[in-house]
Amino acid sequence: MALGLAVWLALxxxxxxxxxxxALGVVGALLTAAAVVWPxxxxxxxxxxxxxxxxxxxxxxxxxxxxxxxxxxCLLVVGELVGWARELWSTTRDxxxxxxxxxxxxxxxxxGGLLLVWGLLAIVDLARVEGLAVEAVGAACALAALLxxxxxxxx
Numbered sequence: 001m002a003l004g005l006a007v008w009l010a011l012x013x014x015x016x017x018x019x020x021x022x023a024l025g026v027v028g029a030l031l032t033a034a035a036v037v038w039p040x041x042x043x044x045x046x047x048x049x050x051x052x053x054x055x056x057x058x059x060x061x062x063x064x065x066x067x068x069x070x071x072x073x074c075l076l077v078v079g080e081l082v083g084w085a086r087e088l089w090s091t092t093r094d095x096x097x098x099x100x101x102x103x104x105x106x107x108x109x110x111x112g113g114l115l116l117v118w119g120l121l122a123i124v125d126l127a128r129v130e131g132l133a134v135e136a137v138g139a140a141c142a143l144a145a146l147l148x149x150x151x152x153x154x155x
Contacts, residue, residue, distance in 0.1 A: 001074060001077060001078050001081060002025070002028055002029040002032040002045070002049050002074075002078050003025070003026070003029040004074075005025060005028075005029075005049060005052075005071065005074045005075075005078075006021070006022055006024070006025020006026055006028065006029055006049065006052055007022070007025070008070075009021045009022075009025060009052050009053055009056055009067075009071070010022035010025065010052075012056075012067065013056045013059070013060060014059065014060050016059055016060075017055060017056050017059035017060050020052075020055045020059065021052045021053075021055050021056050022052070023052075024048055024049070024051050024052035024055055025049060025052040027048050028045055028046070028047075028048035028049025028050075028051070028052060029045075029049065031044055031045035031048055031049075032045040032046075032049065032078055032082060035082050036082055036085045036086060036089070039082070039086060042079060042082055045078075045082075046075050046078065046079055049075060049078070050071065050075055053067070053068070053071045066118070066121060068117060068121070069113075069114050069117035069118050069121065070114070072113050072114070072116075072117045073110045073111070073113040073114040073117070074110075076109050076110055076113040077106055077109065077110040077113075080105070080106040080109055080110075081106060084102050084106065087102075123137070
């Protein structure tokens, strides 16, 4: 999956950015494979894989970019898959039914990350526009905060 992220980003990058993006992505994928054996490398692997996207942004300078949601979801899933691979590799056995729960959890984490980043992008886009839409979002957030406080007060 980390290698797929590298290839995808290299394909959407400009001719100037593609080699740098692909090189960083491949190094990130290799570090991800090494992180299965040495888990301390996972942080570095995800950082290098994500830096391919940072290089794309720095070189191509796209406007507000929705690809960040896919990159974030992919990095979350890669981290979870490395953790799961380490669990499968260990000598301790999972409880019965765990082999079905973990893939479901990984899929939900990826989808949740995707939705969260899309939501944040929508808020950023609204903040750039200003006007009545921002006022409506602010009022909705205030109402939600009051409902949470009311719910907590009831206990």
